[in-house]
Amino acid sequence: xxxxxxxxxxxxxxxxxxxxxxxxxxxxxxxxxxxxxxxxxxxxxxxxxxxxxxxxxxxxxxxxxxxxxxxxxxxxxxxxxxxxxxxxxxxxxxxxxxxxxxxxxxxxxxxxxxxxxxxxxxxxxxxxxxxxxxxxxxxxxxxxxxxxxxxxxxxxxxxxxxxxxxxxxxxxxxxxxxxxxxxxxxxxxxxxxxxxxxxxxxxxxxxxxxxxxxxxxxxxxxxxxxxxxxxxxxxxxxxxxxxxxxxxxxxxxxxxxxxxxxxxxxxxxxxxxxxxxxxxxxxxxxxxxxxxxxxxxxxxxxxxxxxxxxxxxxxxxxxxxxxxxxxxxxxxxxxxxx
Amino acid sequence: xxxxxxxxxxxxxxxxxxxxxxxxxxxxxxxxxxxxxxxxxxxxxxxxxxxxxxxxxxxxxxxxxxxxxxxxxxxxxxxxxxxxxxxxxxxxxxxxxxxxxxxxxxxxxxxxxxxxxxxxxxxxxxxxxxxxxxxxxxxxxxxxxxxxxxxxxxxxxxxxxxxxxxxxxxxxxxxxxxxxxxxxxxxxxxxxxxxxxxxxxxxxxxxxxxxxxxxxxxxxxxxxxxxxxxxxxxxxxxxxxxxxxxxxxxxxxxxxxxxxxxxxxxxxxxxxxxxxxxxxxxxxxxxxxxxxxxxxxxxxxxxxxxxxxxxxxxxxxxxxxxxxxxxxxxxxxxxxxxxxxxxxxxxxxxxxxxxxxxxxxxxxxxxxxxxxxxxxxxxxxxxxxxxxxxxxxxxxxxxxxxxxxxxxxxxxxxxxxxxxxxxxxxxxxxxxxxxxxxxxxxxxxxxxxxxxxxxxxxxxxxxxxxxxxxxxxxxxxxxxxxxxxxxxxxxxxxxxxxxxxxxxxx
Numbered sequence: 156x157x158x159x160x161x162x163x164x165x166x167x168x169x170x171x172x173x174x175x176x177x178x179x180x181x182x183x184x185x186x187x188x189x190x191x192x193x194x195x196x197x198x199x200x201x202x203x204x205x206x207x208x209x210x211x212x213x214x215x216x217x218x219x220x221x222x223x224x225x226x227x228x229x230x231x232x233x234x235x236x237x238x239x240x241x242x243x244x245x246x247x248x249x250x251x252x253x254x255x256x257x258x259x260x261x262x263x264x265x266x267x268x269x270x271x272x273x274x275x276x277x278x279x280x281x282x283x284x285x286x287x288x289x290x291x292x293x294x295x296x297x298x299x300x301x302x303x304x305x306x307x308x309x310x311x312x313x314x315x316x317x318x319x320x321x322x323x324x325x326x327x328x329x330x331x332x333x334x335x336x337x338x339x340x341x342x343x344x345x346x347x348x349x350x351x352x353x354x355x356x357x358x359x360x361x362x363x364x365x366x367x368x369x370x371x372x373x374x375x376x377x378x379x380x381x382x383x384x385x386x387x388x389x390x391x392x393x394x395x396x397x398x399x400x401x402x403x404x405x406x407x408x409x410x411x412x413x414x415x416x417x418x419x420x421x422x423x424x425x426x427x428x429x430x431x432x433x434x435x436x437x438x439x440x441x442x443x444x445x446x447x448x449x450x451x452x453x454x455x456x457x458x459x460x461x462x463x464x465x466x467x468x469x470x471x472x473x474x475x476x477x478x479x480x481x482x483x484x485x486x487x488x489x490x491x492x493x
Numbered sequence: 494x495x496x497x498x499x500x501x502x503x504x505x506x507x508x509x510x511x512x513x514x515x516x517x518x519x520x521x522x523x524x525x526x527x528x529x530x531x532x533x534x535x536x537x538x539x540x541x542x543x544x545x546x547x548x549x550x551x552x553x554x555x556x557x558x559x560x561x562x563x564x565x566x567x568x569x570x571x572x573x574x575x576x577x578x579x580x581x582x583x584x585x586x587x588x589x590x591x592x593x594x595x596x597x598x599x600x601x602x603x604x605x606x607x608x609x610x611x612x613x614x615x616x617x618x619x620x621x622x623x624x625x626x627x628x629x630x631x632x633x634x635x636x637x638x639x640x641x642x643x644x645x646x647x648x649x650x651x652x653x654x655x656x657x658x659x660x661x662x663x664x665x666x667x668x669x670x671x672x673x674x675x676x677x678x679x680x681x682x683x684x685x686x687x688x689x690x691x692x693x694x695x696x697x698x699x700x701x702x703x704x705x706x707x708x709x710x711x712x713x714x715x716x717x718x719x720x721x722x723x724x725x726x727x728x729x730x731x732x733x734x735x736x737x738x739x740x741x742x743x744x745x746x747x748x749x750x751x752x753x754x755x756x757x758x759x760x761x762x763x764x765x766x767x768x769x770x771x772x773x774x775x776x777x778x779x780x781x782x783x784x785x786x787x788x789x790x791x792x793x794x795x796x797x798x799x800x801x802x803x804x805x806x807x808x809x810x811x812x813x814x815x816x817x818x819x820x821x822x823x824x825x826x827x828x829x830x831x832x833x834x835x836x837x838x839x840x841x842x843x844x845x846x847x848x849x850x851x852x853x854x855x856x857x858x859x860x861x862x863x864x865x866x867x868x869x870x871x872x873x874x875x876x877x878x879x880x881x882x883x884x885x886x887x888x889x890x891x892x893x894x895x896x897x898x899x900x901x902x903x904x905x906x907x908x909x910x911x912x913x914x915x916x917x918x919x920x921x922x923x924x925x926x927x928x929x930x931x932x933x934x935x936x937x938x939x940x941x942x943x944x945x946x947x948x949x950x951x952x953x954x955x956x957x958x959x960x961x962x963x964x965x966x967x968x969x970x971x972x973x974x975x976x977x978x979x980x981x982x983x984x985x986x987x988x989x990x991x992x993x994x995x996x997x998x999x
Contacts, residue, residue: 162635356609358602361591365599368588375586376651377571377600435590489637 163485164436167429170481171444174474178451186458194322194334200450203405205339206231207420207449209398211428211442212350213391214421219354219363220387221370221434222271222278227395228417229289230263232409234399236293239301239409242309249309253400260396261389263289268388272381278388286418293411300410303403312338313404339401346397350439363387367434423471424449427478448474496523497559499690500578500659505544505554514540515551518716520709522659522690524559527681529701529722530694532711533734533790533955538694541711542661546573546580559658579652583664585644587651589637594619596636597651622650626680642673646680653684660684661692666700678704696791697972698727698994712736727993734789735955735989757781759918759949762801764810770796773809774975776968778918778949783940785964786953788992793973794953795837798920801951802834803827814918828861830918833911835904837922837953843907846896850888851877853895853906858913880909885935901932908936912943919943920951925959937963957985 183192190196201208210227217224234256241247241255263285270281303309316335323333354360362383365373374380402414426432427448428441452474453467500522507515515537522528532538543549545556547567555564558576567573570580587596594615595602603614619632628646636644645665652660662681666674681691681704693705701708701722708725710717710733717733725733757779766773771793778784786794799805801812803821811818814830821827824834836843845853854877859868868876877891884905888898895906904924911919921940925933940950940963954960960967967979969991977991 162638352609356612358610361595361599361602361610364591365588365595368590369586372586372588375570375580375582376588376596377574435588 163489164429167478167482167485168438168441168444171428171441171448171478175444175448175451178448178455182451182455182458186455189458191454191458193324193332194319195332196454198319198334198336198340200447200454201340201343202337204446204450205337205343206398206402206405206414207417207424208343208443208446209346209394209401210417210421211424211446212346212439213394213398214418215425215428215430215437215439215442216350216354216363216394217278217387217391218422218425218430218432219367219434219437220384221367221432222384222387223422223432224267224282224285224388224391224395225279225418225422226263226267226282226285226289227391227398227421228414228419229286229293230260230392230395231399231402231414231417232293232411233289233296234260234396235403235406235413236296236301236409236411238309238400238403239303240297242303242306243301244297246305249306249312256399257393257396260392260394260399263396264389264392265385267392268385271388272384282388290411293409293413297409298411300408302408304407309404310407313407317341337404339404342397342401346394347439347443350394354439359383359386364435367431367436369435420449423475427474429478429482431482496525498522499524499559500545501557502541502545503555503557505541505551505556507540507544507549507551507553514714515544516714517554518711518714519719520716521719522692523707524658524690525685525688526706527685527691527693527704529705529708530692530711531696531701531708531730531734532717533696536711536734537714538711539663540714542580542663542692542694546570546578546661574652574655574657577656577658578661579655579657579659580661580663581645581648581652581665583667585641585648587636587644587648589635589644591636592633593623593630593636593639593647594632596647597622597632597654601655622654626650626653626683640673642669642676645669646677649680649684653687653689657689659690659692661694663694664696665693666695666697674700696789698730699972701730702727710734728990731789731989731993758813759815760801761813761816762810763812765800765807765812766809767796767800767805768808770805770973771800772974774968776801776975778951780917780949781944781947782966783944783950783952783964785960785967786951786970787957787960787967787988788970790955792970792992793975794970795922796973797968797970797975798834798922798951798953801827802832802920804834825860828857828914831914831916832918832920833857833914833916834920835907835911835922835924837926844895844903847894849892850881850886850895850898850906851891854880854909854913857910861914876913877909880912884909884939904936905932908939916948918949918951920953922953923955924952925954925956933959957988961985961988 214224214227237256238252241252242249267281267285270276271278315338317337318333318335323331326332354363362378365378366380366383370380406413424445425437425442428437428443428445430437430441449471452470456462456464456467498521502518502520505515505518518537518541520541530538530541540549544551547569558565561576565576567576591599597619598615603611603618605611616632623630623632630639630643636647649660665677669677684691695701705722707719707721708730709719710730712734758777759780760776760778762774762776764773764775774797786797788794796805800807803824803826806822812821813819819830851873855868855873862868874891880886881888881891886905886909887902895903898906908924924936937959940952944950952960952963961983967983967988968975969977969979971992971994976994979987979991
């Protein structure tokens with residue numbers, strides 16, 4: 156029998172999952188009176204963070220190559236604004252607008268990816284330029300807050316409840332509540348599964364890991380590092396645009412200040428999920444739990460009601476520190492072994 | 494061995510800005526042979542390899558590979574790999590975060606019918622490769638779980654599995670211990686049986702004699718010759734690498750060795766070492782003694798000096814200065830104990846090009862005094878003028894920027910910098926490199942004069958004659974280890990024999 160060693164990365168992933176479970180269970184016990192233990196609370200976390208989950212998947216891919224993409228928040232704002240203004244002011248078809256948003260995402264990613272992969276400019280600088288551009292373009296499209304209400308198809312999609320066949324309960328007033336999810340959750344979960352399979356079973360997915368592991372080696376082994384990076388940023392922006400549509404389905408509006416700092420939530424989710432900023436290590440499953448932890452924290456703070464919402468930032472900060480310290484301890488142990 | 498020739502390089506030339514890196518070099522590799530490519534640092538070994546693998550473009554000459562019509566020019570390592578030429582470098586070029594199997598197959602993964610990666614097939618084939626090479630490795634584990642030696646062997650396995658005919662091993666053993674080296678050699682012999690031609694680049698002489706069939710020696714970018722291993726004993730190999738015709742060496746009589754007593758010991762190093770650079774060594778230096786460090790370039794001469802000086806912190810052992818045990822954590826500690834180091838890389842570690850001659854001279858003295866006790870200007874001028882005069886530094890004025898001076902004069906300025914601190918112990922690393930004969934003699938005289946004043950010196954040079962003229966004791970280094978000392982009978986012959994090592998020369 157082979158004695159399988161569990162790698163430290165797997166341990167980190169388990170810690171993340173365990174932390175989520177503990178945190179959620181604690182919430183269920185402490186706030187059971189406020190209905191925290193109902194399945195719908197969990198589903199709401201998914202609904203509220205569907206957009207973030209898409210973005211976090213793309214961010215994970217980029218971070219695997221050792222890069223970063225901080226343009227995603229602005230890109231989401233731009234997408235939402237385009238969707239809102241397109242539907243409300245220009246009276247465009249919802250489907251056509253969604254396709255347009257996705258195409259813009261791809262072009263956006265191509266430009267960023269070209270600068271990073273082929274011109275070898277620092278990802279931080281390039282995507283920072285992308286961040287300013289996106290936020291600026293949002294304001295150029297429209298400076299008002301625009302709400303979507305007239306487009307029937309889009310409103311119908313946003314309000315559509317997909318009931319789950321299990322977990323129904325009777326509320327205190329005696330009404331039977333069937334837990335439901337929204338279309339955005341379906342989209343986000345499909346993205347998650349597709350990216351998970353892509354990272355594991357396609358050449359491109361493995362190349363992302365190789366590039367992040369050691370760029371020189373990847374080149375020496377005959378991989379096209381430049382192209383891989385380009386594709387990673389295209390993927391990130393594309394997934395971000397999908398996330399933008401999910402986000403818009405939740406908020407049903409566009410405004411210049413929307414999704415500010417979302418890129419940082421995506422990065423922190425990936426890091427909490429075990430993705431290394433230096434690249435080469437990480438998985439979207441981890442990022443999924445990272446997003447859930449982020450969502451749970453803010454839900455806990457909200458459910459408490461008395462706490463300032465900024466406490467969720469402090470909790471995330473503490474968790475980030477915890478995970479980064481943990482990662483570096485594991486790295487130290489590994490080094491001392493060799 | 495009348496094996497088929499699988500690779501020929503003819504008349505390869507290439508220039509780096511200002512330097513002829515390769516000048517009309519030939520190289521021939523036969524099937525199933527291990528061919529050592531030898532030469533000192535800077536002899537052109539790496540450049541030749543890089544021309545072959547497409548990293549550098551060569552200007553003249555041609556490369557022919559068996560099975561390919563017409564001359565071959567590679568434009569990238571990938572290009573070379575496709576033609577059956579693979580390279581494994583000293584630093585393993587694999588991805589530590591991927592599994593062993595993936596490292597073997599990345600870029601050419603087996604696919605399922607759906608076009609996705611077939612992990613099961615990949616694992617199966619990897620296990621077979623490992624088994625064929627007698628390596629016990631769990632291929633599903635990450636590469637980083639294994640030792641450097643195994644990683645290196647996995648890199649070789651990858652190269653071999655990609656149908657390589659020519660395998661280049663560029664300093665593969667530098668970071669391996671003896672046991673691991675043995676394993677690597679077993680693997681190399683196995684591959685040789687399979688008909689792979691191996692080019693082995695190394696500076697470890699012993700290893701060459703253990704596995705190689707043939708040696709090609711380069712010096713200063715030129716081909717010295719190609720020899721079957723039996724025709725080139727160690728000493729001759731060293732002579733070929735250093736460019737001395739061994740038979741014609743005139744043995745220079747050294748002057749009478751001054752006698753030193755134990756009371757005069759200034760520096761007493763016991764078991765100092767720095768991992769990966771220099772193995773533990775002992776060294777005693779008396780007052781007024783000039784100790785030469787000799788060995789091939791890259792044998793650890795500079796590294797030994799750097800450990801004493803604290804430029805590389807010593808990891809084991811103790812250092813006594815004037816009979817008192819001292820801890821040197823950084824060069825400033827060494828300076829305070831009256832030491833000075835003239836580094837070999839003048840441009841990078843010595844001169845500060847945009848400062849004037851005066852500023853460069855007072856630099857070390859000022860550092861020793863501390864930033865808050867600024868030397869008065871009049872004092873600075875006095876010191877600068879004094880040394881410009883003593884050392885006859887040719888400069889327009891003491892305020893000229895040092896980068897405008899010639900190499901020899903820059904060297905004198907740095908020497909002045911250390912003399913100004915009035916050191917008891919001075920390390921000179923290649924002080925005469927790249928400067929004209931006249932200045933060289935002046936510096937040698939100065940060394941003897943300083944020794945006469947009771948100062949101790951370590952003198953490192955590639956020119957043995959120069960060392961024979963100045964040193965009263967020589968420490969011999971080989972492969973990062975101090976292998977002996979020569980006190981009596983200092984001659985070119987004994988020194989070169991000691992450098993070559995081998996049969997009872999130590």
